[in-house]
Each structure stands twice: as structure tokens, then as C-alpha cells.
Amino acid sequence: MNQTQSPIDFRANVQHVPPHLPAAVRRATTKFLGTRQAVVDVVGDARWQTLRQAGHDLRLHTLNHLDHYLALLEEQVTQAGGIVHWARDAAEAQQIVLEIAREHQVSRAVKVKSMASEEIGLNRALLDAGIQTLETDLGEYIVQLADEGPSHIIVPALHLTKEGIADLFHAKLGVDAPPDPTALCEIARTKLREEFLAAEMGISGANFMIAETGTLVIVTNEGNGRMCTTLPPLHVAVVGIDKVVPDWEAVNVLLKLLPRSATGQKMSSYTSFITGPRRATLEGGPKEFHLVLLDNGRTRILQDAVARETLLCIRCGVCLNVCPVYNHVGGHAYGFAYSGPIGAMLTTQLLGTPVAGDLPFASSLCGACAEYCPVKIPIVEILLRLRRRVVAGDRVAPAVAPAPLRAVARLGSFAFSVPWLYEFGTQALKFAQLPFRKNNWLPQLPPPFNRWTMARPLPAFDADFRGWFRQHTPAGRRREQKKRWGLGVAVAGVLALAAVIFSRRKK
Ligand code: SF4
Numbered sequence: 001m002n003q004t005q006s007p008i009d010f011r012a013n014v015q016h017v018p019p020h021l022p023a024a025v026r027r028a029t030t031k032f033l034g035t036r037q038a039v040v041d042v043v044g045d046a047r048w049q050t051l052r053q054a055g056h057d058l059r060l061h062t063l064n065h066l067d068h069y070l071a072l073l074e075e076q077v078t079q080a081g082g083i084v085h086w087a088r089d090a091a092e093a094q095q096i097v098l099e100i101a102r103e104h105q106v107s108r109a110v111k112v113k114s115m116a117s118e119e120i121g122l123n124r125a126l127l128d129a130g131i132q133t134l135e136t137d138l139g140e141y142i143v144q145l146a147d148e149g150p151s152h153i154i155v156p157a158l159h160l161t162k163e164g165i166a167d168l169f170h171a172k173l174g175v176d177a178p179p180d181p182t183a184l185c186e187i188a189r190t191k192l193r194e195e196f197l198a199a200e201m202g203i204s205g206a207n208f209m210i211a212e213t214g215t216l217v218i219v220t221n222e223g224n225g226r227m228c229t230t231l232p233p234l235h236v237a238v239v240g241i242d243k244v245v246p247d248w249e250a251v252n253v254l255l256k257l258l259p260r261s262a263t264g265q266k267m268s269s270y271t272s273f274i275t276g277p278r279r280a281t282l283e284g285g286p287k288e289f290h291l292v293l294l295d296n297g298r299t300r301i302l303q304d305a306v307a308r309e310t311l312l313c314i315r316c317g318v319c320l321n322v323c324p325v326y327n328h329v330g331g332h333a334y335g336f337a338y339s340g341p342i343g344a345m346l347t348t349q350l351l352g353t354p355v356a357g358d359l360p361f362a363s364s365l366c367g368a369c370a371e372y373c374p375v376k377i378p379i380v381e382i383l384l385r386l387r388r389r390v391v392a393g394d395r396v397a398p399a400v401a402p403a404p405l406r407a408v409a410r411l412g413s414f415a416f417s418v419p420w421l422y423e424f425g426t427q428a429l430k431f432a433q434l435p436f437r438k439n440n441w442l443p444q445l446p447p448p449f450n451r452w453t454m455a456r457p458l459p460a461f462d463a464d465f466r467g468w469f470r471q472h473t474p475a476g477r478r479r480e481q482k483k484r485w486g487l488g489v490a491v492a493g494v495l496a497l498a499a500v501i502f503s504r505r506k507k
Pocket residue numbers: 312313314315316317318319320341342369372373374375376377
């Protein structure tokens with residue numbers, strides 16, 4: 001299997017792993033699930049299921065005729081005055097965007113939140129080329145300031161608290177901000193407004209591309225999408241080829257599914273439809289429009305009759321919200337742009353099993369994701385298929401588990417099989433953790449154990465399983481009682497024996 005270039009590891013720069021991460025993630029995802037349920041209830045279950053089936057069918061139909069719809073899209077975008085580019089992989093996509101930027105002597109760019117650009121590491125490429133590139137979605141702006149990647153595909157800064165964001169603004173922007181969402185939002189808005197006006201290039205992705213008219217559909221809640229795509233004189237959109245849909249009828253269905261599942265809204269605050277650059281009769285809007293159609297492994301995914309349904313995804317993020325694994329470890333633990341169940345499916349196929357073969361195993365296979373997925377992707381079947389692929393030979397690269405870690409795993413396995421060693425080991429661990437312990441957490445361990453704590457905190461060792469079992473179960477308590485009785489009898493026996501010996505000696 002052909003693999004793509006080496007990926008960005010989203011764990012590399014994570015600075016802010018709060019010890020309360022699982023609780024914070026659960027609080028946010030529970031809130032989203034609640035609002036989603038309310039708007040789905042309004043539709044009614046029967047109609048919602050019909051909509052889901054319609055979404056699934058039309059996405060699958062498009063995938064099965066992808067060549068036709070992409071050709072139609074190219075024709076329509078060109079007719080509308082846009083310029084279409086085809087990028088086989090991330091490097092080619094970066095190169096195309098850089099060349100466009102150089103041609104127009106761009107020194108400042110603003111961006112709409114786009115998972116495709118995260119996937120190809122576009123920000124890094126632009127910044128390395130000396131182009132100041134600023135994220136304008138509030139969550140993305142925050143994680144960019146923190147020099148981190150998004151931890152959720154819809155809510156990039158889900159892992160940060162308002163106090164953490166206030167500290168970040170103080171450190172990076174030099175402003176004293178109270179930990180109040182409205183105040184923080186106002187600070188970001190003021191900063192970003194200057195940037196919108198100064199930028200020479202606006203970069204976006206798209207939620208959908210309508211083949212019949214060559215129209216891009218961009219769904220946002222902050223209005224930054226419109227600013228990025230209308231204020232700068234140049235608009236470049238980087239979009240995965242899987243985002244094409246046949247017509248407006250299809251978008252009508254998908255726009256009923258996406259905001260409800262993603263943010264629990266009947267519709268998002270801003271839904272923009274962009275067809276080509278500005279018309280000659282208009283004063284506003286970009287003079288030039290470029291569409292970069294990104295493959296980056298998607299045509300390879302199409303080759304598998306089952307796993308290809310991964311490409312039906314509309315990036316709503318609800319599978320992350322219901323996933324027990326995601327809720328426990330957060331998004332950065334997945335290591336790449338996409339996290340949760342969609343990350344486990346998509347990243348594994350985009351990067352290949354030798355790089356990301358551990359991800360399909362990051363699932364309890366409970367199936368909640370598939371039940372919630374608005375386009376009915378058979379997520380569990382796909383994960384099982386990918387697991388089979390890993391087991392069949394595409395092993396996880398040895399570099400994923402460094403030698404010291406493998407040695408520790410072997411030692412652990414031995415200790416688990418010898419009861420007294422296990423008891424001794426757990427007691428020793430309790431002491432060894434003390435220098436790294438903060439309350440009930442181990443937020444930062446030294447190398448090589450920091451691979452874990454780079455993206456999520458580790459709970460401190462308080463009681464080993466045997467200790468817990470002894471304290472918390474009737475059987476354990478009975479055994480403990482028996483043990484104490486036995487010990488008492490033994491001590492009494494020894495004392496009696498000693499008394500007998502002592503009395504005989506005296507005689
Ligand atoms: S796999 Fe389904 S639930 Fe998950 S992000 Fe994609 S569309 Fe949403």
C-alpha cells in the first residue's frame with residue numbers, strides 16, 4: 001500500500017493537559033448531546049431515521065459516481081470563473097497553495113476552520129514560507145496561540161478551560177483578561193478584525209461542494225467564514241474530493257443532518273454559498289478564486305468495498321461525543337488531525353496501518369457512534385475490518401513502542417504473573433510516583449513514559465486491585481477477615497508455644 005508523507009503528530013506540542021481533562025471533555029460532550037437530542041426530538045424519530053437513510057444513500061451514490069461528479073464540479077467552477085487544481089497528496093496541496101500565494105505576493109493570510117488543511121499541515125507550510133497565517137475560528141485561534149492542534153473536529157479548544165484561555169491570552173497577547181467567555185471573545189474579535197482587513201489571501205475548506213453549479217457550502221457559527229472568503233482579494237479553498245455532492249437537493253438533506261448532529265442547532269448561524277470569484281457587477285468579494293481538490297489517500301480508501309463508507313462522513317463530530325474512549329482520553333491522544341471514531345477509521349486509512357494501526361483498537365466497539373452517525377456509516381464493521389488488516393500483516397511500526405517501553409511492558413507482564421512480585425511492585429509504584437503526583441493525578445511523567453501524559457493525564461496509583469478488592473467486595477472482606485483470623489490464631493499459637501517453652505526452661 002502506498003503511504004502518504006510523514007504525518008504531523010498532534011501530541012508533539014501539547015502544553016495544556018489539564019488533570020481534569022476527562023471530566024472537562026465529558027461535560028462538553030454531554031452538553032452537545034443534550035442539545036442534539038432536543039432538536040432531533042423536534043423532527044421526530046421516524047423522520048430523523050428517514051433523513052439519515054437519505055443522507056447515507058445520496059452520499060454513497062456520489063461516492064459510487066465520484067469521477068462523474070468531480071468532472072462536473074470542475075467544469076462548473078471553471079465556468080463560474082474559478083481555477084481548479086488537483087492535489088494527489090499533502091505535499092502537492094501545500095505546494096499549490098504556496099505557489100498561488102507567491103504569485104500574488106501574499107505576506108498575510110487568514111483562515112476559516114478546515115480539517116482538510118489540518119490534515120495536510122497547511123499552516124506549518126505557510127508559516128515556514130514566511131506567510132503570516134492566522135486562524136479566525138475562535139477555537140482554532142486559541143489552539144493556534146497555544147501552538148497545539150484541535151482536540152475535537154467541531155470544538156477545537158474543547159480541552160481548555162476559560163481560566164486556561166485567559167492565562168494564554170495574557171501570555172501571548174499581553175492582555176489581562178478575566179476568565180469570562182464574553183470578555184475573551186471580545187478580545188479575540190478585536191484582534192481578528194484588524195487581520196481580516198489586512199490579509200491578502202483568505203483560505204477555507206468547505207462542508208460540501210455542489211457539482212451541478214460549482215458552489216462551495218461553508219457552515220460556521222461565528223461569521224468568520226464570510227469575512228475570510230469575501231474581504232481578502234484572493235480566496236483559496238482546499239477541499240477533500242469526498243466533499244462533493246450532486247445537487248442542491250442533496251445539500252438540502254445534508255444541511256438538516258449536519259448542524260443538528262454537530263452543534264445541536266436546527267441550522268448554523270451562517271451558511272455561505274460561494275460560486276466562483278466576485279462578479280464584474282459587484283464591488284465586494286475576492287477577485288480570484290482557486291479550488292484545490294485534495295485526494296491524499298481518498299481514492300485508495302475507495303478501493304475497499306466496506307471501508308470506503310468512511311468517506312460518507314460529513315464531519316459532524318457526534319461520534320466523538322458519544323464515544324467512551326474519546327470521552328476518557330480527549331482528542332490529542334489520537335495523535336492526528338481527526339480524533340474519536342472517525343479518526344480511528346479515517347486516519348488509519350489515510351496514513352496506512354504501519355503508521356496508525358493502533359487506532360482501530362482505540363474503541364470499545366459499543367456501537368454508539370454508528371447509532372448516532374447522521375449518515376449511517378457502519379463504523380463498527382469498518383473498525384473490525386481495519387483491525388483484521390492490521391492482524392493480517394500490516395503491523396504497527398516498532399517505532400510506535402520504543403525499546404525501553406517494551407522492556408517495561410515485559411517486566412510488567414512478568415510481575416503480573418507472580419503474586420508476591422505484583423504486591424511488591426504496586427507498593428513500590430506508590431512511592432515512585434510521589435515526585436510526579438499532583439492531587440489524584442500524574443499530569444507529567446518523565447520520558448519515555450511521557451508519551452502517555454503528553455496528551456492525557458494518568459490517574460495516580462492509590463490502591464492496587466487486590467487492595468481495592470479487599471476493601472470493596474463482600475468476598476474480599478470475608479477473605480480479609482479469614483486472613484486476620486488465621487493471623488490471630490498463628491500469633492496466639494506462637495505465643496502459647498513460647499509460653500510453654502519458657503515455663504519448661506524455668507522448671
Ligand atoms: S463518522 Fe458519522 S458521526 Fe462521525 S463525524 Fe462522520 S458523519 Fe459524524
